[in-house]
Amino acid sequence: MNKEALKIVAKDGYALQYVKEQIPEFCLEAVKQDGLALQFVKEQTPEVCLAAVKQNGLALQFVEEQTSEICLAAVKQRGYALCYVREQTPGICLEAVKQDCRVLSFVRKQTLEVCIEAVKQDSRASCWVKDKSMLNQQVVL
Numbered sequence: 001m002n003k004e005a006l007k008i009v010a011k012d013g014y015a016l017q018y019v020k021e022q023i024p025e026f027c028l029e030a031v032k033q034d035g036l037a038l039q040f041v042k043e044q045t046p047e048v049c050l051a052a053v054k055q056n057g058l059a060l061q062f063v064e065e066q067t068s069e070i071c072l073a074a075v076k077q078r079g080y081a082l083c084y085v086r087e088q089t090p091g092i093c094l095e096a097v098k099q100d101c102r103v104l105s106f107v108r109k110q111t112l113e114v115c116i117e118a119v120k121q122d123s124r125a126s127c128w129v130k131d132k133s134m135l136n137q138q139v140v141l
Helices: 003-011 013-018 024-033 035-040 046-055 057-062 068-077 079-084 090-099 101-106 112-121 123-128
Strands: none
Touching: 003 013, 003 024, 013 024, 013 035, 024 035, 024 046, 035 046, 035 057, 046 057, 046 068, 057 068, 057 079, 068 079, 068 090, 079 090, 079 101, 090 101, 090 112, 101 112, 101 123, 112 123
16 A cells, blocks of 8 residues: 555545545545545445545535435535435435525425425525425414
8 A cells, every 4th residue: 555645645635536546545535535536436435425425515426326324414514415315305305404494495305394494494495495385384483
């Protein structure tokens, strides 16, 4: 293992694109430094993908095999990552709007709970509620 290369990717994750023989340790260090370096990982593992989205939720766009755990970690780090979630669940959507109410506009199947949470964060989020009658069912303070 080249210790110098490991030091370099630990300081600049994007340097991973120049590493010919990637080993999991290099990839993990690179994405811990910059989650978006995931785009240069040749063989993704769940551990590397999870570390990437925890560092930068937007790295989800480069995850080849999304899991609920990886998607949830991504939206908790950055709500906007919801736009890269392939299989949205109510739980993932709820966590995303808790982090950033503006992502309500990316929720494909809006539930009352998700809409209420977004509007609690900021009343202006009501403009992204697709079915306004949902808000009439519940008094929002």
